Amino acid sequence: QQQVKQSPQSLIVQKGGISIINCAYENTAFDYFPWYQQFPGKGPALLIAIRPDVSEKKEGRFTISFNKSAKQFSLHIMDSQPGDSATYFCAASMTIGNNDMRFGAGTRLTVKP
Amino acid sequence: EAGVAQSPRYKIIEKRQSVAFWCNPISGHATLYWYQQILGQGPKLLIQFQNNGVVDDSQLPKDRFSAERLKGVDSTLKIQPAKLEDSAVYLCASSLAGGAVLFFGQGTRLTVV
Numbered sequence: 260q261q262q263v264k265q266s267p268q269s270l271i272v273q274k275g276g277i278s279i280i281n282c283a284y285e286n287t288a289f290d291y292f293p294w295y296q297q298f299p300g301k302g303p304a305l306l307i308a309i310r311p312d313v314s315e316k317k318e319g320r321f322t323i324s325f326n327k328s329a330k331q332f333s334l335h336i337m338d339s340q341p342g343d344s345a346t347y348f349c350a351a352s353m354t355i356g357n358n359d360m361r362f363g364a365g366t367r368l369t370v371k372p
Numbered sequence: 373e374a375g376v377a378q379s380p381r382y383k384i385i386e387k388r389q390s391v392a393f394w395c396n397p398i399s400g401h402a403t404l405y406w407y408q409q410i411l412g413q414g415p416k417l418l419i420q421f422q423n424n425g426v427v428d429d430s431q432l433p434k435d436r437f438s439a440e441r442l443k444g445v446d447s448t449l450k451i452q453p454a455k456l457e458d459s460a461v462y463l464c465a466s467s468l469a470g471g472a473v474l475f476f477g478q479g480t481r482l483t484v485v
Contacts, residue, residue: 265414291472302376302463302476303415348414354472358403359428362414 262286263351265363272370278336280366282349285330289351294323294334295362297346306347307334339370374398376477378464384483390452393480397445397466403427404441405474406449407463415463421447422469454484 265282272278284292293308309316309323309332316323322335336343346367352360377396385391397404402423407415418437420428423444432439436455441447451458461481465474 263414293473295476300478302465302478304476305473308472350414352472354470358467358470358472359417359420360405360474362416364414365412 262289262361263349263363265349265366267366268364269367270369272339272368274339274341274370274372276339276370278334278339278343278368278370280334280347280349280368281331282333282351282363283329283331284351284361286351286353287330288353289361291352291354292323292325292332293350293352293360294321295348295350297348297365303348336368339368341370341372344368344370376464376466376475378462378477378480380480381478382481382483384485385454387456387484388453390450391454391482392448392450393462393464393482395447395449395464395477397447397464398475400468401466401471401475402444402469403467403471404447405465405467406439406447407465407476409461409463409479411460418449451482454482456484458482459484 294306295303296306297303307321320337325332346365349363404421406418409415418432419439421441439449461479463479465476
C-alpha cells in the first residue's frame with residue numbers, strides 16, 4: 260500500500276539547528292501534501308500542508324519545499340526546539356474523489372537541549 | 373469545538389476474543405475514517421465512510437474486521453476474532469465532506485496477547 264516513502268526513520272538535532280525530513284510519492288494524481296505531527300499518546304495533528312501549484316510554503320519555523328518534477332517534498336524545521344520532539348508523518352491524497360490519504364512511515368525527531 | 377472522541381483508550385484482550393472501538397467525529401463532519409497504526413509505522417487506512425455509506429474499505433480485512441456508521445454520526449469498528457498481529461493503535465479521523473484536512477482522535481491502543 261505504501262505510496263509515500265519517508266526518510267530518515269529517526270533524526271537527532273541540537274536545539275537551534277535545522278531539522279529536515281524528506282518524502283517521495285509515486286502517484287501523480289496526488290494533489291494535497293500535508294505534514295502531521297504526533298506526540299506520544301496523541302493522534303496525529305495537521306502541522307502544515309501544500310498543494311502542487313506552489314514550490315514552497317512557510318508557516319513560522321516550518322517550511323515545506325515541493326518538487327513536482329521529482330515527486331518529492333520535504334519539511335524543514337528552523338531553530339528546532341525540544342518541544343518539537345515528536346514523530347512527523349508526511350502524507351499525500353487526491354482531494355478530488357475519495358480523499359484517501361496515504362501516510363509515510365514516520366520520522367521520530369529528537370531535539371536535544 | 374470538541375475534537376474527535378474515541379473509546380476506550382486502551383484494551384488488552386486474548387487472541388481469538390472480540391473487541392469493539394467507538395468513535396464520535398467532530399460535529400458536522402460527513403467523512404469518517406478508521407486507521408490502523410502499527411508501532412513504528414504510519415497510519416494505514418482501514419475504511420472510509422461518507423455519511424453512513426462506505427466509500428473505501430479495500431484495506432479492511434473483512435474476514436475479521438467490520439465497521440458501521442449508523443445514522444451518519446458515530447461509528448464502531450469491531451474485530452472478531454482478534455489475532456496477535458492486530459496489536460496496534462486504532463485511530464479515528466473525520467473531515468468535512470470534500471475537506472482535505474483530517475482531524476484525528478487520540479486513538480485506542482489494542483494489545484492482543
